[in-house]
Structure formats: C-alpha cells, structure tokens
Amino acid sequence: MEQKTVVKVNENNYETALISKSLKQALLDLKIISGKTMDLNIMEVEISEHKCAVVSIEGMASTSSMAELIYRPLMEFRVKGYATEDDVFKFLTKQSLLSAERKILTTYGEVFLTLFSGFAVVFIDGCDKCVAYGIQGFDKRSIEEPTSDGNLNGAHEGFIETIRTNISLIRRRLKTPKLRFDMQQIGSDSKTDVCVAYITDKAPQGVIDKVKENLNKINLDTIITTGYVEPFLQGKHKSLFSNVLSTDRPDAFCAKLNEGRVGILVDGVPLALICPSLFIENFQTIDDYVNKPFYTTYIRWIKYIAFFLAIALPGLCVAIATNHPEILTHKFLMNLAASEEVTPYSFFFEAVIITIMYELMREAGIRLPKAIGGAVSIVGALIIGDAAVSSSLVSAPLLIVIGLTATASFVIPNLNPQTSIFRMLFILTGGFAGLFGITLCFAFMLINISALENYGVPYNAPISPFTFRAMRDVVTRPSFLKLGKSKTIVEDLNGAKKI
Amino acid sequence: MRMKRNRVCLKKLLIIPICVLFIFSLSSCNATGKYEKRDIDEKIIVHALGIDMTKEGKFEVTLQMLVQQGTGSNTPIDPSKANSATVSQVAATIPAAIEQCETDLGKKAFLGHSELILLGKSVTDLNPILEYFINAEGISLGTFMAYTDITAKEILNIKVTSGTYSAEVLKEIFEESQKNGTSTECELIRHIDNIENTNGTTVMPIIKKIKNDKKSSNEKEDSSSDIKFGETESDDSKNKSSNEKVEGGGGSSESESSSQSEGGGSGGEESGSGGGSSEEAEVTAFYIDGAVIVKDKKPKSVMSRDEVIGLSFLNNGIAEQTIDAKMGDTLTSVSAASVKKQTDVSLKDGRIVIDVNLTIAYEFNKTFSDKEQKEVGQKAAERVHTLCQEAIDKALKEDNADIFEIHSLLNHNDYTVYEEYKKNPEEILKRVDINVSINPQI
Amino acid sequence: MRKISFGQMVIILFLSRIFYTMTFIPFMYSDVTCQIIGFSICTAIECLAVIPMIVLYKKHPDKNICQVIYEKSKLLGILTCVVFALAAVLVINRLFRYFGYFVYAMFPDFLPTWLVIGTVAAVSFYAAFQGIEAIARSAGITFAFFGLSFIIVILALLGKMSFSNVIYDYPKFDDILHEIYYELSKFSELLLFPILYPYVKEKAGKSVYGALALKLIFVYVITAVCVLTLGSFLNISKFPFFDLGTYAETFIIERLDAFLLPAWILVAFIKTSLFLLVGKIALSTGFKRVKSNVFLLVLTVAAYAVSLPSVLQEKWNIGVLDKTVITIFLIVLGVLLPLVFCFGKGDENEAE
Known part of the structure; x- marks a missing residue:
C-alpha cells in the first residue's frame, strides 16, 4: 500500500494546496502560511451547533457589514437536530444571500487572494471547501476631481485607487452589455488586479488578444503603478514617446473605448491606460467636446502652437541668435544684441542654465508639500527672474522665451517628459549647429515617432499616413451632427493593420 | 545567449566613444578657427555700408553699426538717442577694408541686416562693388543701393533722433519715395538685373542732406544736377567730423577711423522736419533728389527730380503722386491714384516705335465742378506728359541709356530686334522713339 | 509586405527628385529657356x-x-543586387556633394562640410534602420513642411514679381539636348x-506618374x-530657389532663406535614407545569410x-560621374533590366 506523503503547507507551496477538511488543521495552516500575522482575524463560531470559523483581515473587511450580513444570518440559521457540514454549506451557498459577491474556494491560494481583497471567508469543519463573501470595508479615497487633466465643463469625477469603484464609474457611463471587463492578477507577489476593458463590437479582437498576451508576459513580482505595466504594452520599439495613453478621467476613458480602444485598469492606481493611442490625442481633452466647434478649433490650434513653442522655441532662439540673426527683424535683433551686450555668458549658455533652473523649480513644485509650495513661485519669480535680469546675469528676452516655453509646456501635460528632453536637445543642437542641428534633431524625432506603431496602428496617424476623415478631428472639431453620421474608429485609419 | 549578450555589450561600448567623438568634434569646431561661434553681441551689426574712393583709387568703406545707448538691462535701447556709430577704413579692395574695420573693433561684421549701400560721388566704377555684393555672404538682395552727392561717410555719420539709426530713416525715405515716384527702384537685385540685361545700365537715386545754416532756417542744396563724379573728399571738407573713437578697438589706418559726427535730424523728404541742432549742426534731414544714370557700370549723368518722376510714370512704379496743374495763375494739386500702362511696340520706317499709353486715375484735393475737373485733369495730364518727355529726352536722346525696360519690351514683342539689341545696344537705342499719351480718368 | 500607401509612394518619389530642383542645378550649363524645354521633354x-x-x-x-532576377539566375541576381547597391551609393555621393556645396557656398562659417x-x-542611417514605413510617414510630414514653406515664400514674393523681369532667349538645340541628358541623370x-x-x-x-506630374507642377512653378x-540675376545665382528666400520678407521673419534651410535638409535626409534602404534591400536579396542591417551600416x-x-x-561637381556614369546605371537598372525581365509568365497574384 502506498503511503501518502503529507506535505506540510507553508508560504511557499500554499497556492495550490487544498483546504484541509479539519477546521482546526485549516486554521492552523492559515496561521502557518501567514506567519501568524497580527491582522489575520479568526472568529470561531457554531452555526446550528456545527463548528465553523469566519476569517478576515483586519481593516479589509467591513466590521459592520460582517456583523449585519454574516454573523446575524449565520447565528439565526437553525436546522432540526444536529446540522451537518453539508447542511451548513448548502445554507451558505444556496439558501442565503449574505453579500453580492460570493465565491467557493478550494485552495489556500484562493483563500488568501480573497482575504487580501477584503473578503470574509467562512470555513466549515469537515468540509474541504470554504465560502468567501465580498464585504470589503477598507478605507478608500472618495471620488474627487481629477488632478492631472483639469477641465471646466466636463464631469469632475476622477478615478481612484480602488479598481472596482473605477469599474463602476465606467459601467455607469456605458450601459451596454457589450462593455466587458476581464480581470486578471499580475505580479507573483502582489497579485494586483488588472482589468482589461473593451467594447466587443468596436475593439478589434486581435488587439484585445494582443493586450492580454502582453499582460500575461509581465514577469514582475509587484505591480505598484501603471508604469510597471506600460512597457509591456508598448511593444519592442524604443521610442521617446509612449503609444499608451493614460488618463484619470472616466469620461475620457469611455470615449476612447467607444472609438475601439482597449483600456487597462490597475488596482491601486488612479490612472487608466488606453491602447492603442495616437500622438494627436495628447492634444484632445474632454472640454473640446463640450464647447462650440469654432472655439474648440481655436483652442486646438493654440495647443499645437503651444507644443511647438514648448519644444522648439528656446532652441530656435539660440540657433537664430547665434547662427542666423538675419531672420530676426531689425528692432528685435537690436534689442537682443543690446541685451546680450551686458550679460556675462553667451546666449546659448544662458538658455541651458535657465532651462535647467526651470526644470529644478518645476520638480521642486511637484515634490514640495502644498503648505510651502508657494515658496517655489516666490523664489522663481522674484529671486531668479527679476534679480537675474536686474543684475544682468540673464537677458530679458531669454527670460521671456523661457517663461513662454514653460507656460506652453503646461498646456499639454501628457507630453511633459518628451518636451523636456527635446527642449534641451534642441537647445544643445541649436547652439552647436544652428538651424541645421535643430532640423536634424527634428528629423530624428520625426523618425522616432513615425516608426512607432503598436497593435497595428501607426502612432502619428491620421496625419501620416493621412486619413482625411479622421483629420477633421485634428484640424477642427467637427460638430456632433457630423460625428454622429460617420464615426472613425482606430481600425479605419490609413496604415492600420489587422492583427 | 552569451554571444548575444557580448554583441549587445559591444554595441553599447561602441556607441559611447562614437558619441564622445562626435560631441568633441562638434565642440572643437565651434570653439576655434573659421567655425568659431560668435554670439550676437560679438558681431558688428551693420545697418549700412558706405563706399567712397580715395584719390589713389582705393576703397574707403564706412560701416554704420549698432551701438546701444541704453541705461541698463531693462532699457537696452534708448530711442531718444542715436544708437549707431560708424567705422571707416581704406584698403585696396572692399573685403580688405571691411576686414580692417573688423580688426579695429575686434568683432566680425554681420552684413545680413544691412539695409543700405551708399556710394559716394567719388565712385566711378561699379564693377568691383557689384562683384563683391553679388558674392557677399549674407547680404540681402533687397538691400537698397544709392548714390550720394557727397561722400557716403558723411551721410552715414549723421545722427538722427527719429528712428534708431540713419540707415533706418534712409530706408523709410526710399520706400516712401518709390511709392510716389521720386525715386526709382533701387534694390540690389534690380540693379544687378538691369545691368545684366542692358550691358551695364541702371538708375540709382541720389540722396542728399538738407543743410541748416546758423540761423536755423532749413535750406536744401541747390538741386541742380551738377554732381561731379570721381571727385574725392579733400582735406578741407565741408563737413567736419569729430575724432571721437567709437569702440576701443585700436589700430591706425590710412585714414581716420570711426567717428561719430554730431548732428541730428530726422528723415523727411522735402520738408526739413525735426530739429536737433548741436555744436556743429548743419544737417537736419535727408531727401532724395534725382538719380544717377549708370552706363557700362559707370555713373554717366544725373537726372533731375522731375525727370525721375517721369521715368517712374513710364516704368509704372507709382502708387501715389501729387501732380501740380497750373490753372491760370493758381497752382492746383491732384493725386494720381492709379496708373495703368499699355505699351505697343512697332517698327515704322526703320524706327522702333514704342507707344506708351498711360491711364491715370486722378483724385482731387479740392472740390471742383465737372468742367473744372476736366480742365484740371487735362492740365495734370499735360504736366505728366512733360515729365515723361523730359525723362525720355534726358535718358534716351541725350545719354542713349536703356532705363525704360526697352530690352524687355523688345524681347517680348520682337525677338529679332532683341537679338540685334544684344549685339549692339547703342545702335538699337538710337532707333527707338517713345511716344507717350496720357489718358486722364477722373 | 504591403506597408505604404499610394500617396506615400508618390511623395517619396517626388521628394527624391525635388532635391535637385531645390538646388536648381547648382552648375548651370545653359539658360532657363533651354532648361525648361529640356526638362519638359525629359x-x-x-x-x-x-x-x-x-x-x-x-x-x-x-x-x-x-x-525576380535572383529567382531566374542566382549569379545574375547577385550581380544585379550589387550593382543596385553601387548605384545607390553613387546617388548618395552626388547628393552629399551637392548638399555639401550648398552648405559651403551659403553658410561657409557654419560647420565643416x-x-x-x-x-x-x-x-539617414537611423531612418533607414527603422524601415520603409517610418521613412514614408516622415516623408509625408516633410512634404507638408516643404509645401508650406514653398507657399509662404511665394506669397511673400507676390508683390515683387513682374513680367518685365522675364527675358528669354531662343533655345539652342545643343543646349536642349544637353539639358535632356542632364535631367535624365537626375x-x-x-x-x-x-x-x-x-x-x-x-x-x-500609377504612383510613378503621380510623382512625375507633381514634379512637373513644382518645377514649373519654381522656375516661373x-x-x-x-530676372536675369538667375543667370549668376548659385542657388536661385534659396535666393528667393533671401529676397522674400514678411513682417515676422526678415528673410526666409534660413526658413527654407530646414525644408532642404529634411528633403536631403529623406532621399539619403531612401537610397540607403534601397541598397540594403538589394544586398539582402542577394546575400540572404547576412543580416540586412550590416549592409545598411x-x-x-x-x-x-x-x-x-x-x-x-x-x-x-564630377561631371563624368554625375552625368554619364549615373545615367548608364539608371538606364540599365531602371529601363533595360525591367524590359528584359518583364516578359514571360508572371506570378499567380498578378496586379490588376
């Protein structure tokens, strides 16, 4: 007779280990696996005189919900005579509605996953299954205004850290059964909930499958932010630009799903990812679809100009002042020359210094606590700005240029990392090689963007490859009367491939 | 796997020295020699160039440049003061003279913003000048080129208080004069184009200064065309300039180096506007008076102001022109609002006849009755006819110069004659008759 | 395999040719009349x-x-591939010389050539490395930028154009022939x-004809x-198209020549990357065992x-190379070889 080798359950082999029938053993196993962690709450109860235990994690399950929804009904359950484990199990699984979410668990891996997700798990003596009830009660942030993408006329709700709340925000806006959410856990240690959202008849199946495949390839231990997930979604091409858009607005997210994109939500992060995304979408906000088309068109072009200014203005100024002063008008050139006369450094060097100072102040402004954040603006404006010009360390035209550049870069926050890098590159190439250097740097940037393609969609579509119909929403903002008649989804763009 | 890792490491190792090499070569190019990058304040921003010839046949080049008179970093340019200065040098060639100026000031000359090239009356041969400017780095094709009846140096030394520098004022005067016909087109490219097409003929306006005597009454110089070309500036020249050096650049030169002459005055074509007298103040304004006919790239004769207006009518260069019409004892002015030209070229009895019909739309400055309007219009037309005829008599009959775009008319209308013209322009021009008819429109 | 659209192909072919027009024949052999007639006939x-x-x-x-040739005869195929690569190198060599001349003549103190x-x-290497799609998309944006700068220059010059500046000469037959020959080499x-x-x-x-039509329009407009x-300054100007920029002015930008410079550089870069790519594709067809990026390098x-x-x-200017050698390559590779191999049975999926 073969002897069964009993393998003791521990934190390394618990994931697939089956739950012990003996309640005592099961509870002991739980303690061993969790290392007797102080937040593991075990409440041993008798349900109709049958031994059971309710296990939860402190702070994860709501104690009031537990009392109302779990304990009270369990205490009130009675059968004639002595209740068996089957009676109790039947009651828990079929004859009661103790919470909206109920799962039957068979392994310790599932038990811990649900416990750490805020479930309460009921163990039954003599039963090798247990029942988990979703009574999450952990503290979470309330829905607030989105911080990174402000607007005037749209909704003021933003995503929060809890994935299920985020899902509900999306579901409320798209009341269609075609909206699907596929949840999976990623991260060998963190087991972070990552949800793939899409609308079935709009998102190409190839893209959905590819996204899921890419998510499955993630071999990290922990997933803390969307930044851990993004590189896996972006594909092999190394680009300074990202073709995965992130947003903290549920309305923007829904709009993108409606265009045939696939969205990814990560638990613990108040941001959602959208792919594939296009370069031009960095310039579109939800306010664009609230205001009148003529105004939106005007603002769109302001944004395009802002992007150009943010990236190229300092570099162009340096290039022109140093190598091509014939481009400037007479008065401008004279003022510039006169301003530069008194400064100790070259225009190029001043531009580099001021740009670095601006980046320092910007970074400090983000990191500083709000209480003393105002000090940054005082330091920046008064001390550096005014004093630098008065003491002739820096010329006034350059300060205006940098100020304008800084303001312009705030208009498109999504592209801030790229504009910072390219701004500095343009300044360096402009100083060394004038317009020639800037053009080559621009050519490099152009190729970098043009080569970017993910999920079959070129990143700089619909500009190149040109799609006339989609360009309507680039050059202008067509009215909804026109948009309603003919929609352009991502698959329809020129250059998009079916995958 | 290991080989792949080695290859990747090698690739990364190679990239670093390549980048370092590239940056090094770029920086070293920027730092030294011919490719050294100069900031904008390390360049001489030249507003205008003046060229005179010395007795020895050398070139005296005067550069009018920016020198700000600001009071601090907040107001680098003080518009109440003249923000310019000049530097002059003499050398055998123009590039050599400019190089000496650069050496004097320790900066490189930037000609990309020069708006005016002024030729002094001592300049008798345009060949070397045009050769230089065609190939000069950075010179704009739209730079104005004109003559002056004195030395270019004197004109450029004049300080003006309206506008920031005298070249700016001069440019505005030229632009305005071109609109009302008192000056011909004087952009560099047009001169080159004319010279190429006509074997060396073009017309250059003459800029003069209004002298102010000590009683502060403004008087123009006698505007008769008695400029003697080839005259060089003598030692006891009329305009004395102070010997104040502009910049700290040292170096002696064959003639005086830079000087800022005291003076003042702003542009105004005919009326001497602006004051600004100073210790030696003689000049209060510039004005355009006539033009030089250049033939075979040498100045030949001078056209009067009226003749230039006639030329402008014929060449269709006028936007607005006030024409005086004598009605009995009174002089009335009418404005030519628009001029339309129709030209016909024909051969008659071996003569090339060019019929020019000008339809001029008049605007009246006073209220006239219909009959008076017609009369005034007729008188004005007669006046225009007289002006045109004077221009034709002067340029064609007297000097045999093709300044009426005859080459273009022949090329477009009769190529055979044009071919003859190319071989022997003098002969063809002698056979040309220009008949002008004016059609006034009220 | 199918990666670029009809429009992108037209733009690629057009930009490849327009580079020479932007230089507008740095080495003028005859006057404009002969050039334009020769161009039209060519x-x-x-x-x-x-x-x-x-x-x-x-x-x-x-x-x-x-x-196609490789499948018919391996040796001939390899030879064709090598010759294509050589031709690509020659075209790039000419481009570098012309572009170098431009920088040398117009911006002598800028950077060493x-x-x-x-x-x-x-x-260009980086662009060719990224592939035909990246180049084609960049070409689209370059074309837009080139067109925009072209239109701005023309608008700025509208007031300065005059029919009286046009002086034409009767064309000479020899000059026209020379121009046809020179144009063909481009x-x-x-x-x-x-x-x-x-x-x-x-x-x-049809994309080739589209490119030819576009080229025709642009060259005529630029020449006009x-x-x-x-006017006659054209006869002594080294870079007439660039001089247009020198002469054009607006109230914001004093001169547009440095504004044209980026358009020119972009066109040069697109053309170089295209020919590098062509050479790479040719060599990788003939030598399949070697990595294609090695050929690119x-x-x-x-x-x-x-x-x-x-x-x-x-x-x-190396006259023999620029005119004779390259023309021979173009005719052999672009006309004779296709003529020889276009007969015979086609593939199953013949184009309509």
Whole structure:
C-alpha cells in the first residue's frame, strides 16, 4: 500500500494546496502560511451547533457589514437536530444571500487572494471547501476631481485607487452589455488586479488578444503603478514617446473605448491606460467636446502652437541668435544684441542654465508639500527672474522665451517628459549647429515617432499616413451632427493593420 | 545567449566613444578657427555700408553699426538717442577694408541686416562693388543701393533722433519715395538685373542732406544736377567730423577711423522736419533728389527730380503722386491714384516705335465742378506728359541709356530686334522713339 | 509586405527628385529657356521609360526586381543586387556633394562640410534602420513642411514679381539636348521604384506618374517664380530657389532663406535614407545569410567615405560621374533590366 506523503503547507507551496477538511488543521495552516500575522482575524463560531470559523483581515473587511450580513444570518440559521457540514454549506451557498459577491474556494491560494481583497471567508469543519463573501470595508479615497487633466465643463469625477469603484464609474457611463471587463492578477507577489476593458463590437479582437498576451508576459513580482505595466504594452520599439495613453478621467476613458480602444485598469492606481493611442490625442481633452466647434478649433490650434513653442522655441532662439540673426527683424535683433551686450555668458549658455533652473523649480513644485509650495513661485519669480535680469546675469528676452516655453509646456501635460528632453536637445543642437542641428534633431524625432506603431496602428496617424476623415478631428472639431453620421474608429485609419 | 549578450555589450561600448567623438568634434569646431561661434553681441551689426574712393583709387568703406545707448538691462535701447556709430577704413579692395574695420573693433561684421549701400560721388566704377555684393555672404538682395552727392561717410555719420539709426530713416525715405515716384527702384537685385540685361545700365537715386545754416532756417542744396563724379573728399571738407573713437578697438589706418559726427535730424523728404541742432549742426534731414544714370557700370549723368518722376510714370512704379496743374495763375494739386500702362511696340520706317499709353486715375484735393475737373485733369495730364518727355529726352536722346525696360519690351514683342539689341545696344537705342499719351480718368 | 500607401509612394518619389530642383542645378550649363524645354521633354521621355518597370510590377507585384532576377539566375541576381547597391551609393555621393556645396557656398562659417554630411548620413542611417514605413510617414510630414514653406515664400514674393523681369532667349538645340541628358541623370526614381513597389499597397504603377506630374507642377512653378522675381540675376545665382528666400520678407521673419534651410535638409535626409534602404534591400536579396542591417551600416560608411575626398578637396561637381556614369546605371537598372525581365509568365497574384 502506498503511503501518502503529507506535505506540510507553508508560504511557499500554499497556492495550490487544498483546504484541509479539519477546521482546526485549516486554521492552523492559515496561521502557518501567514506567519501568524497580527491582522489575520479568526472568529470561531457554531452555526446550528456545527463548528465553523469566519476569517478576515483586519481593516479589509467591513466590521459592520460582517456583523449585519454574516454573523446575524449565520447565528439565526437553525436546522432540526444536529446540522451537518453539508447542511451548513448548502445554507451558505444556496439558501442565503449574505453579500453580492460570493465565491467557493478550494485552495489556500484562493483563500488568501480573497482575504487580501477584503473578503470574509467562512470555513466549515469537515468540509474541504470554504465560502468567501465580498464585504470589503477598507478605507478608500472618495471620488474627487481629477488632478492631472483639469477641465471646466466636463464631469469632475476622477478615478481612484480602488479598481472596482473605477469599474463602476465606467459601467455607469456605458450601459451596454457589450462593455466587458476581464480581470486578471499580475505580479507573483502582489497579485494586483488588472482589468482589461473593451467594447466587443468596436475593439478589434486581435488587439484585445494582443493586450492580454502582453499582460500575461509581465514577469514582475509587484505591480505598484501603471508604469510597471506600460512597457509591456508598448511593444519592442524604443521610442521617446509612449503609444499608451493614460488618463484619470472616466469620461475620457469611455470615449476612447467607444472609438475601439482597449483600456487597462490597475488596482491601486488612479490612472487608466488606453491602447492603442495616437500622438494627436495628447492634444484632445474632454472640454473640446463640450464647447462650440469654432472655439474648440481655436483652442486646438493654440495647443499645437503651444507644443511647438514648448519644444522648439528656446532652441530656435539660440540657433537664430547665434547662427542666423538675419531672420530676426531689425528692432528685435537690436534689442537682443543690446541685451546680450551686458550679460556675462553667451546666449546659448544662458538658455541651458535657465532651462535647467526651470526644470529644478518645476520638480521642486511637484515634490514640495502644498503648505510651502508657494515658496517655489516666490523664489522663481522674484529671486531668479527679476534679480537675474536686474543684475544682468540673464537677458530679458531669454527670460521671456523661457517663461513662454514653460507656460506652453503646461498646456499639454501628457507630453511633459518628451518636451523636456527635446527642449534641451534642441537647445544643445541649436547652439552647436544652428538651424541645421535643430532640423536634424527634428528629423530624428520625426523618425522616432513615425516608426512607432503598436497593435497595428501607426502612432502619428491620421496625419501620416493621412486619413482625411479622421483629420477633421485634428484640424477642427467637427460638430456632433457630423460625428454622429460617420464615426472613425482606430481600425479605419490609413496604415492600420489587422492583427 | 552569451554571444548575444557580448554583441549587445559591444554595441553599447561602441556607441559611447562614437558619441564622445562626435560631441568633441562638434565642440572643437565651434570653439576655434573659421567655425568659431560668435554670439550676437560679438558681431558688428551693420545697418549700412558706405563706399567712397580715395584719390589713389582705393576703397574707403564706412560701416554704420549698432551701438546701444541704453541705461541698463531693462532699457537696452534708448530711442531718444542715436544708437549707431560708424567705422571707416581704406584698403585696396572692399573685403580688405571691411576686414580692417573688423580688426579695429575686434568683432566680425554681420552684413545680413544691412539695409543700405551708399556710394559716394567719388565712385566711378561699379564693377568691383557689384562683384563683391553679388558674392557677399549674407547680404540681402533687397538691400537698397544709392548714390550720394557727397561722400557716403558723411551721410552715414549723421545722427538722427527719429528712428534708431540713419540707415533706418534712409530706408523709410526710399520706400516712401518709390511709392510716389521720386525715386526709382533701387534694390540690389534690380540693379544687378538691369545691368545684366542692358550691358551695364541702371538708375540709382541720389540722396542728399538738407543743410541748416546758423540761423536755423532749413535750406536744401541747390538741386541742380551738377554732381561731379570721381571727385574725392579733400582735406578741407565741408563737413567736419569729430575724432571721437567709437569702440576701443585700436589700430591706425590710412585714414581716420570711426567717428561719430554730431548732428541730428530726422528723415523727411522735402520738408526739413525735426530739429536737433548741436555744436556743429548743419544737417537736419535727408531727401532724395534725382538719380544717377549708370552706363557700362559707370555713373554717366544725373537726372533731375522731375525727370525721375517721369521715368517712374513710364516704368509704372507709382502708387501715389501729387501732380501740380497750373490753372491760370493758381497752382492746383491732384493725386494720381492709379496708373495703368499699355505699351505697343512697332517698327515704322526703320524706327522702333514704342507707344506708351498711360491711364491715370486722378483724385482731387479740392472740390471742383465737372468742367473744372476736366480742365484740371487735362492740365495734370499735360504736366505728366512733360515729365515723361523730359525723362525720355534726358535718358534716351541725350545719354542713349536703356532705363525704360526697352530690352524687355523688345524681347517680348520682337525677338529679332532683341537679338540685334544684344549685339549692339547703342545702335538699337538710337532707333527707338517713345511716344507717350496720357489718358486722364477722373 | 504591403506597408505604404499610394500617396506615400508618390511623395517619396517626388521628394527624391525635388532635391535637385531645390538646388536648381547648382552648375548651370545653359539658360532657363533651354532648361525648361529640356526638362519638359525629359519628363515625357521618363513617362515612357517607366513602362517596363510598371509591366514588371504588374507581373510580379510582390517581388522586387532583384528577387525576380535572383529567382531566374542566382549569379545574375547577385550581380544585379550589387550593382543596385553601387548605384545607390553613387546617388548618395552626388547628393552629399551637392548638399555639401550648398552648405559651403551659403553658410561657409557654419560647420565643416565633412561634419554636415556626416550627421546627415548618421540620421539617414537611423531612418533607414527603422524601415520603409517610418521613412514614408516622415516623408509625408516633410512634404507638408516643404509645401508650406514653398507657399509662404511665394506669397511673400507676390508683390515683387513682374513680367518685365522675364527675358528669354531662343533655345539652342545643343543646349536642349544637353539639358535632356542632364535631367535624365537626375531621374533616380528609376532606382527606387523597382525595389520599393512591393511595399505599396495599391496602384503602385500609377504612383510613378503621380510623382512625375507633381514634379512637373513644382518645377514649373519654381522656375516661373524664380524668373519672375529674380530676372536675369538667375543667370549668376548659385542657388536661385534659396535666393528667393533671401529676397522674400514678411513682417515676422526678415528673410526666409534660413526658413527654407530646414525644408532642404529634411528633403536631403529623406532621399539619403531612401537610397540607403534601397541598397540594403538589394544586398539582402542577394546575400540572404547576412543580416540586412550590416549592409545598411556598410552602405552608409561607404557612401560617406566615397564622398569625403571630394568634399574635403571641394570638388563639388564630377561631371563624368554625375552625368554619364549615373545615367548608364539608371538606364540599365531602371529601363533595360525591367524590359528584359518583364516578359514571360508572371506570378499567380498578378496586379490588376
């Protein structure tokens, strides 16, 4: 007779280990696996005189919900005579509605996953299954205004850290059964909930499958932010630009799903990812679809100009002042020359210094606590700005240029990392090689963007490859009367491939 | 796997020295020699160039440049003061003279913003000048080129208080004069184009200064065309300039180096506007008076102001022109609002006849009755006819110069004659008759 | 395989040719009248010369000419591939010399010419490395930028154009013939099309005619503007199109010549990357075992190395190479070879 080798359950082999029938053993196993962690709450109860235990994690399950929804009904359950484990199990699984979410668990891996997700798990003596009830009660942030993408006329709700709340925000806006959410856990240690959202008849199946495949390839231990997930979604091409858009607005997210994109939500992060995304979408906000088309068109072009200014203005100024002063008008050139006369450094060097100072102040402004954040603006404006010009360390035209550049870069926050890098590159190439250097740097940037393609969609579509119909929403903002008649989804763009 | 890792490491190792090499070569190019990058304040921003010839046949080049008179970093340019200065040098060639100026000031000359090239009356041969400017780095094709009846140096030394520098004022005067016909087109490219097409003929306006005597009454110089070309500036020249050096650049030169002459005055074509007298103040304004006919790239004769207006009518260069019409004892002015030209070229009895019909739309400055309007219009037309005829008599009959775009008319209308013209322009021009008819429109 | 659209192909072919017009023949042999007549006649000849290529495309829409020949005869195929690569290097060499001359003449104190063409080569290498799609998309944006700067220059010059500036001469037959011959040497689309047509999604044959038509319009307009504005200055100008920019002014930008410079650089970079790509595709067809990017690196270094001596010695125009040798390559590779191999059975998936 073969002897069964009993393998003791521990934190390394618990994931697939089956739950012990003996309640005592099961509870002991739980303690061993969790290392007797102080937040593991075990409440041993008798349900109709049958031994059971309710296990939860402190702070994860709501104690009031537990009392109302779990304990009270369990205490009130009675059968004639002595209740068996089957009676109790039947009651828990079929004859009661103790919470909206109920799962039957068979392994310790599932038990811990649900416990750490805020479930309460009921163990039954003599039963090798247990029942988990979703009574999450952990503290979470309330829905607030989105911080990174402000607007005037749209909704003021933003995503929060809890994935299920985020899902509900999306579901409320798209009341269609075609909206699907596929949840999976990623991260060998963190087991972070990552949800793939899409609308079935709009998102190409190839893209959905590819996204899921890419998510499955993630071999990290922990997933803390969307930044851990993004590189896996972006594909092999190394680009300074990202073709995965992130947003903290549920309305923007829904709009993108409606265009045939696939969205990814990560638990613990108040941001959602959208792919594939296009370069031009960095310039579109939800306010664009609230205001009148003529105004939106005007603002769109302001944004395009802002992007150009943010990236190229300092570099162009340096290039022109140093190598091509014939481009400037007479008065401008004279003022510039006169301003530069008194400064100790070259225009190029001043531009580099001021740009670095601006980046320092910007970074400090983000990191500083709000209480003393105002000090940054005082330091920046008064001390550096005014004093630098008065003491002739820096010329006034350059300060205006940098100020304008800084303001312009705030208009498109999504592209801030790229504009910072390219701004500095343009300044360096402009100083060394004038317009020639800037053009080559621009050519490099152009190729970098043009080569970017993910999920079959070129990143700089619909500009190149040109799609006339989609360009309507680039050059202008067509009215909804026109948009309603003919929609352009991502698959329809020129250059998009079916995958 | 290991080989792949080695290859990747090698690739990364190679990239670093390549980048370092590239940056090094770029920086070293920027730092030294011919490719050294100069900031904008390390360049001489030249507003205008003046060229005179010395007795020895050398070139005296005067550069009018920016020198700000600001009071601090907040107001680098003080518009109440003249923000310019000049530097002059003499050398055998123009590039050599400019190089000496650069050496004097320790900066490189930037000609990309020069708006005016002024030729002094001592300049008798345009060949070397045009050769230089065609190939000069950075010179704009739209730079104005004109003559002056004195030395270019004197004109450029004049300080003006309206506008920031005298070249700016001069440019505005030229632009305005071109609109009302008192000056011909004087952009560099047009001169080159004319010279190429006509074997060396073009017309250059003459800029003069209004002298102010000590009683502060403004008087123009006698505007008769008695400029003697080839005259060089003598030692006891009329305009004395102070010997104040502009910049700290040292170096002696064959003639005086830079000087800022005291003076003042702003542009105004005919009326001497602006004051600004100073210790030696003689000049209060510039004005355009006539033009030089250049033939075979040498100045030949001078056209009067009226003749230039006639030329402008014929060449269709006028936007607005006030024409005086004598009605009995009174002089009335009418404005030519628009001029339309129709030209016909024909051969008659071996003569090339060019019929020019000008339809001029008049605007009246006073209220006239219909009959008076017609009369005034007729008188004005007669006046225009007289002006045109004077221009034709002067340029064609007297000097045999093709300044009426005859080459273009022949090329477009009769190529055979044009071919003859190319071989022997003098002969063809002698056979040309220009008949002008004016059609006034009220 | 099908990666670029009809419009992108037209733009690629057009930009490849317009580079020479932007330089507007740095080495003027005859006057404008002869040039424009020669250009027009040459365009008509080009329309006929591309017919064998188009027939070849219709027979073998998924294979470039090197692949077609390689399948018929391995040795001949390899030889064709090598010759294509050599031709690409020669075209790039000419481009580097012309571009180097431009920088040398117009911006002499800017950067050393060897460094200028070196950086263009490096960026073009990166572009060719990314593939035909990246180049095609960049070409679209370059075309838009080129068109915009072109329109701005023309608008700025509207007031300065005059019909009286037009002086034409009766053309001489010899000069016209010379111009036809010189113009033909610039028709490097004959090298591009046979290699790149498998990448075009649709109407590849028509794309050549589209490019020729676009080229015709642009060259006529540029010539007309140059003549109307510059007049006889055209005869002594080194870079007439660039001089238009020098003469044009607006109230924001004083001169537009430095504004045209980026357009020019972008066009040069697109053309260089295209020919590097063509050489790479040709060589990788013939030598399948070697990684294609190795060929790319070799071609870039070779093109730069070949151009370096002439650039350093300031020999900008090598008449024999630019006119005779390249023309022979173009006719052999772009006309004769397709003519020979366009007969016979086509592939199953023949283009319509």
